[in-house]
Amino acid sequence: MKKSLLIILCFVVVSIGLTWFWNEWARESYGYFLKAVGPPIYKMIGFQDAPVRALRTRYINFVPFVSLLLVTPGLALKRRSIGLVLGLFTIFVSHLVLNLTELLQPGRSLPVIPSIASDAFPFFVWIFVAYPVLAKFLPVASEPSSEETDETDS
């Protein structure tokens, strides 16, 4: 119970810090980055007309992923670091995909189903990265393999 409360507290502190960082600096920079990187990628895959306005409010979903990953206890440093980098990259790719919905519904908000996908996506990536720790919550028959268990800190 005490440990759970400590994890929640850590999550609150980390996520408030990251949200501040996002609001103050990262959001605008990420917008410029998407505008610079997006069009050549879209052109490469045949969506040359796709607009990149980079204002969509749900791009903040980096924050819950990073917060969750940083406060998950018992995850090996290697898995945490590689998971963080790959997770951020995956979320960036998801933004490029979600941004294509501008072709169907322009504006700051995403349509409903992409909104759900965007909200749930960091959670999925976290489940995948933190699986060795989360597997302990699964029923006994689904215990992780010894290889996965070895990766976690005790």
Place this chain on the structure above:
Amino acid sequence: MSTAEKTHDPRRRLRTLWANPQIRYPILMIAYLAVGGSLYSLGFSRFPEAAPELGQITALIVHKFIGLFTDLTTHRDATVTLSGFPVLIIVECVGVLEMVIYSACVLAFPAPLRAKLWGVPLGCAAIFGFNVLRITTLLVVGRYQNDYFDFFHVYFWQATLIAMIVSVLYAWIKLFVHR
């Protein structure tokens, strides 16, 4: 069948992959999310009047909740006001998206049906409760620390959305699955 043939049998490999919860759980979650999201979308496109009504109901409940502590609150349609500071509750603020994601997590989880049948409605009720607290906090911040309202509006949206889902899911697993 030799061991080498067994490992190359595509059906067997597929079954082995499916037996791995790391693969199965996210796939099932995506499937349930797709179903839940489609029902949500279909529901609001067939009954567009439901969206403002949900906002109004949430506003009324927030108003009643704050009314337990102070009489400085008023409520009209989907707007709640705390001592002159108004907040309009739109459909995205009522917590239905969070409930859809949480329900997909519960339904995909390898647990007995009975646990899931308890988990979905109780968890959704808990998420709704958290959401009322979230809106109440925003009203208090907006009224008394207005400079921080935009920051908290963003914070209490994406970051706490996931935190709400994870904590309710954790409680469900502890209380109903690992009893």
